[in-house]
Amino acid sequence: MINKCLFPAAGYGTRFLPATKAMPKEMLPIVNKPLIQYGVEEAMEAGCTGMAIVTGRGKRAIEDHFDISYELEHQINGTHKEQQLEGIRALMQNCSFSYTRQHEMKGLGHAIYTAQTLIGNEPFCVLLADDLCINRGGRGVLAQMVELYAKYQCCIVAIEEVALEEVHKYGVILGQEMAKGVYQVQNMVEKPKLEEAPSNLAVIGRYILTPDIFEVLKHTPPGKNNEIQITDALLQQAQDKLVLAYKFEGKRYDCGSVEGFIQATNDFYQLQR
Ligand code: UTP
Numbered sequence: 420m421i422n423k424c425l426f427p428a429a430g431y432g433t434r435f436l437p438a439t440k441a442m443p444k445e446m447l448p449i450v451n452k453p454l455i456q457y458g459v460e461e462a463m464e465a466g467c468t469g470m471a472i473v474t475g476r477g478k479r480a481i482e483d484h485f486d487i488s489y490e491l492e493h494q495i496n497g498t499h500k501e502q503q504l505e506g507i508r509a510l511m512q513n514c515s516f517s518y519t520r521q522h523e524m525k526g527l528g529h530a531i532y533t534a535q536t537l538i539g540n541e542p543f544c545v546l547l548a549d550d551l552c553i554n555r556g557g558r559g560v561l562a563q564m565v566e567l568y569a570k571y572q573c574c575i576v577a578i579e580e581v582a583l584e585e586v587h588k589y590g591v592i593l594g595q596e597m598a599k600g601v602y603q604v605q606n607m608v609e610k611p612k613l614e615e616a617p618s619n620l621a622v623i624g625r626y627i628l629t630p631d632i633f634e635v636l637k638h639t640p641p642g643k644n645n646e647i648q649i650t651d652a653l654l655q656q657a658q659d660k661l662v663l664a665y666k667f668e669g670k671r672y673d674c675g676s677v678e679g680f681i682q683a684t685n686d687f688y689q690l691q692r
Contacts, residue, residue: 421541422466423470450688461546462561466565469517470516475520519537521533525641531636545628554670557669564577573629576625576662576664576665578664581619584613586616586621587616593617593620603661604657604663607622610643623667632652
């Protein structure tokens with residue numbers, strides 16, 4: 420249904436300094452697997468095989484991670500340690516990886532626009548790897564969204580309820596509930612003050628976008644924090660056509676923050692024991 424998943428991974432990751440000074444935050448491991456690998460696994464489960472990654476300066480480790488390391492392979496060949504590479508080998512066999520660079524960090528909307536050449540004229544998923552999602556015993560969040568896309572064929576954002584004191588960190592929607600957990604977006608505000616928030620339904624790092632979003636992004640002026648915001652482009656889209664917000668099943672960890680990262684680490688460690 421949807422073949423490509425885009426991973427905007429060019430941000431500076433300032434909340435995780437100094438760890439992210441020379442290393443992309445997408446390579447931070449939860450237990451022994453980097454965040455971006457969890458993301459690629461979720462995209463694969465949703466049926467995507469083309470992984471398009473927007474990188475920036477100092478992000479080469481991501482490309483190396485999804486490549487063969489001949490010395491390492493040679494070193495552990497025939498030992499029990501080979502098992503630890505089985506997961507990543509399977510990803511590399513089943514997916515293709517393409518990269519483009521965002522030269523200036525002009526915001527998430529700009530990062531997505533930068534990837535137009537990798538995506539082309541087809542609907543695509545967007546996954547922000549620092550939002551780590553699990554749905555224990557059920558389908559992943561992107562797989563749930565692809566199923567919804569099959570029905571409506573429109574842009575979809577994943578949302579969750581957050582505490583009102585937290586709304587200033589997110590894009591926040593106002594929506595009309597059309598079916599259980601599925602809202603038609605009527606308004607969307609990027610990082611609103613508490614008194615300006617239209618609800619406490621916050622957009623998290625999972626999107627399905629139709630390719631006409633590129634034309635909208637091309638004309639979207641810088642918004643909040645002087646960055647080109649995908650929220651503004653989607654609001655524009657919602658004024659012309661259907662845009663959905665979907666309250667997903669599962670749990671999200673904000674691994675771009677130290678607190679969320681520690682929580683995810685503890686929970687994933689317990690799960691693996
Ligand atoms: P964040 O708001 O989390 O920003 O970006 P950040 O720079 O990564 O992290 P902090 O806030 O400084 O700690 C949301 C997502 O959008 C990507 C980031 O990589 C992240 O996945 N992004 C953001 C870009 O790719 N380019 C940009 O210009 C901005």
